[in-house]
Amino acid sequence: MSQTFQAILRLIERGEVRVSAHGYDELAEDGLFVRDVLANIVDAVIVEDYPDYPKGPCVLVLQSDLEGKPVHVVWGIPKNASSPAVLITAYRPDPRQWSNGFTRRKQ
Template identity: 60%
Template structure:
């Protein structure tokens, strides 16, 4: 779906991209090598996932993607941000306890 270009970006998603000096192009383009970190199939607004992706400089980025409840598409980039090393393990794949 994302690779086919059926993507929307939330207003919050755009704000967060700007805050972390990221572009929509690098997040959408990096979906093919993304790693699933957390899956929220029963999220009230629709199924959502947290992915670990990389920016254009191969730095870690967390991206939250969702599908609106009751729909099959589009994929919505809800937010993307640079993970805080104090809150995640060294690979940014598990939250610290």
């Protein structure tokens, strides 16, 4: 498991979470709720890890909504900070752009 995701899980467990404005917009656009994303974080699968991202380490994970439908969520931690975990964006992955399991981008 990535160190970034481990840190994010610890922050979420402690309630140190923020949702970006973009994250709220994307959640609403796809009919998703923050509480549902948080409830299913323990079952998330890492899709892509960006430990050296310029704005701070972040990770793209595959989660499920309460109906079991796939959701991609990008979680991050601000650069030069240790808190909070930030939900940067969340969306329903497009099957035309992702593999059947939504864990690999199509070429």
